[in-house]
Amino acid sequence: MLCWFRNRRRRRLRAQPLPRAWWEAIDRHAPAVACLTPEERRRLGEIVRVLLDEKYFEGCQGLEVTDEMRVVIAAQAALPVLNRPGWDYPGLRSILIYPTAYRVRTRDEEGPAGIVTEENEVRLGEAWAEGSLVLSWEDILEDGANPDDGWNTIIHEFAHLIDGYSGDIDGLPPLAGADTKAWSGIVNEAYERHTKEVDAGRPTLIDAYGATDPAEFFAVVTELFFERPLVMRDEHPDLYEQFALFYAQDPAARCERT
Ligand SMILES: [Zn+2]
Numbered sequence: 361m362l363c364w365f366r367n368r369r370r371r372r373l374r375a376q377p378l379p380r381a382w383w384e385a386i387d388r389h390a391p392a393v394a395c396l397t398p399e400e401r402r403r404l405g406e407i408v409r410v411l412l413d414e415k416y417f418e419g420c421q422g423l424e425v426t427d428e429m430r431v432v433i434a435a436q437a438a439l440p441v442l443n444r445p446g447w448d449y450p451g452l453r454s455i456l457i458y459p460t461a462y463r464v465r466t467r468d469e470e471g472p473a474g475i476v477t478e479e480n481e482v483r484l485g486e487a488w489a490e491g492s493l494v495l496s497w498e499d500i501l502e503d504g505a506n507p508d509d510g511w512n513t514i515i516h517e518f519a520h521l522i523d524g525y526s527g528d529i530d531g532l533p534p535l536a537g538a539d540t541k542a543w544s545g546i547v548n549e550a551y552e553r554h555t556k557e558v559d560a561g562r563p564t565l566i567d568a569y570g571a572t573d574p575a576e577f578f579a580v581v582t583e584l585f586f587e588r589p590l591v592m593r594d595e596h597p598d599l600y601e602q603f604a605l606f607y608a609q610d611p612a613a614r615c616e617r618t
Pocket of ligand 1 (some may be wrong): 516
């Protein structure tokens with residue numbers, strides 16, 4: 361019954377096109393969305409409406425959340441799931457927005473003899489399996505102003521959520537219906553090569569942070585796939601093809617058309 365109500369509510373929401381001011385905010389701060397066709401923009405707008413309705417956006421450290429913030433975040437969250445109905449972050453309840461990169465105190469209790477180490481870390485964003493996701497508005501603005509650097513905090517964090525649909529955030533996302541063998545072979549090989557290059561101190565197109573572990577590799581490659589698809593397709597054609605199949609979209613072809 362709940363499902364029926366939700367579907368009816370969603371149908372009503374989807375029928376409402378986004379106001380022009382929202383599209384202006386998206387075009388200003390979310391360049392990865394710029395190449396979409398009018399039909400894709402319409403569908404993106406539908407997902408944005410649903411995310412704004414069903415997710416709770418909360419400002420932290422006194423930040424007042426504006427429509428612009430909510431819309432810019434929702435539009436970039438919607439991009440990876442544009443052609444994957446049902447992947448619209450069902451387990452996510454709230455998005456916490458900090459004004460700038462935030463400090464967290466992490467506790468590591470796994471040291472020898474029960475020693476607890478604590479450290480202060482600066483974080484730009486993080487995804488929690490429990491249903492909330494943390495972002496820094498300052499970094500979102502910086503990402504929007506630098507579309508060619510391949511960095512996109514929002515896409516990165518939401519990619520972790522998609523990765524987690526298979527049960528764990530481990531770099532192996534749900535591959536139902538896809539060629540798991542091809543994915544594992546190509547993605548694992550690219551990850552191994554990437555870690556070797558990073559260890560050797562060589563410059564890489566894929567951000568060095570991707571060498572942290574397979575989960576970060578998946579998130580970092582997703583950022584590159586949506587931010588610099590043409591360059592990624594040139595340099596890593598096999599990897600690009602796997603991501604295009606996985607996300608069911610071809611952003612490089614889209615960029616060439618515009
Ligand atoms: Zn990450």
